[in-house]
Amino acid sequence: MNSKKPSKISPLRNAIKLAACAVSLSTALASPAIAQHAVITIYHHVSDSTPRSTSLTAQELRTQLEYLRDNDFAVWPLDRVIEALKNQEPMPDKVAALTFDDAYESIYTTGWPMLKEFGYPMTLFVSTQPVDDEQSGYLTWPQIRKMADEGVIIANHMVYHPHMVDAQPGESDAGRLQRLREELLTAESRIEEQTGQSHKILAYPYGEYDLEILDMIESLGFTALAQNSGAVGYHSDFRALPRYPLAASFADIESASTKLNSLAFEVRHIDPVSPVTDSRRPAVTMQLAGDFNVSQLGCYANGQPMELEWLDREAVHFRIQPAEGQEFAMRRFNYICTAPKRGTNRYYWFSKFWTRSTPDNAD
The missing domain is CATH 2.60.40.10 (Immunoglobulins)
Known part of the structure; x- marks a missing residue:
């Protein structure tokens, strides 16, 4: 794009x-009025030198944060949003939660400092293997621990960032689900080991899931987030909550503001x-x-x-x-x-x- x-x-x-x-x-x-809605945003890179399809610039992010501030949004931690919706608690009229996927370096160097400037909480979804491998362009565990120590929610994005609906060659559907279950729990354990956090919140890689995965998520007591657009409410499916991608052509404030105000x-x-x-x-x-x-x-x-x-x-x-x-x-x-x-x-x-x-x- x-x-x-x-x-x-x-x-x-x-x-x-x-x-x-x-x-x-x-x-x-x-x-x-007391509301029953919130919006969850999804970001990846905060940079003008990474793929545009998953990136927004620092200025685009700042403009969106200024919009939230100037239009009386309550920016809540993701876990607070989820619990309030699940328990059907009274909420402010406009609530947003900000999430970042994949633990890219620009989140730490550009995105997180800006959110701290505005006093906004965030969630970082980590695929653990690139971090363990010290892969270029990704955060390190010391950086992630620093974020965790300062209040960032560190949550699960699987180990290898797989296409979860795809079986491996020769793999049965039961085998696929067992592999995914083990990978999910391994990533959760690794995050807890490194940060002390275990929120049991998963962001589906690529936003992909199927009915069997939804059942697995429920059976393990996880909440899961997808990548398709939409607001969340009391009656949302907490096995696949929508999030608004607000990068690329969706980063401009005209487009973003309509979505941030949605129900x-x-x-x-x-x-x-x-x-x-x-x-x-x-x-x-x-x-x-x-x-x-x-x-x-x-x-x-x-x-x-x-x-x-x-x-x-x-x-x-x-x-x-x-x-x-x-x-x-x-x-x-x-x-x-x-x-x-x-x-x-x-x-x-x-x-x-x-x-x-x-x-x-x-x-």
Whole structure:
């Protein structure tokens, strides 16, 4: 992905802007209500010399942090967000948690000092093998321990950063799950050994998982985070919480601010639950709930609107599938559904994540 701002507004962004103009802001000045939503961000590199697809510059990160500060966000540690949502505790109107994956060097040299300047907590997800191997471009254990000692949450990103849905040659599905279980617990033990922390929070490498992995995560008492966009709420699946990637073309504050202010739909039904598919345009049925006008609900694939096939409009139960010609070729992709909350300029946001088992190009 390149770093230049698109010359045209995408259909999804344009639809959001048009809907916002149509929504009354009369209640926006009311006293803040107790909320049941939060957003979790994901970053990798904080640099202008690393791959743009997983990077944002120091200035882009600073602009986002200034936005959080200037717009009355409560920036909480990730574990506090998770516990508050799981226990359905009252929360401030706008809550964010900031996470960084892969333990890259620029997180320590550029990202973390900036967050300390703003007084914001963060979570670092560590794949332990590159750190153990002292691989170039990654943090060292002494650096990670220093971060841990100063309050950074150090959490699990597996040992080898695997594609968790992929079996190794000749490996059975049971063998794959046993290998993943051992790797997960090995990484957790290594992090605890080096930092004294064991939060039992996993960030899926590449954001990939399947139903068997969800069951494994639950059985081991872990909470897990994915990489598809969306807000989190009381009714989220704590085996695969969404996070907003806010790098590359999503780093600009216009895009980031919409996402930082987003709300979580209550997903009352989704079929299939599994993200694994062989199709380049899979269909999904879902039922959503929230304080929104059904006529303003929109779903998008590759930024293009999808037709909602209503199964029960009153219950907001519908089926979506990209049209022919809107097929996906990549390994991972999302369908995004949004709707403005009544009386505000904030959006409910949900993405259905897919990972293809037979992609045209793996990454």
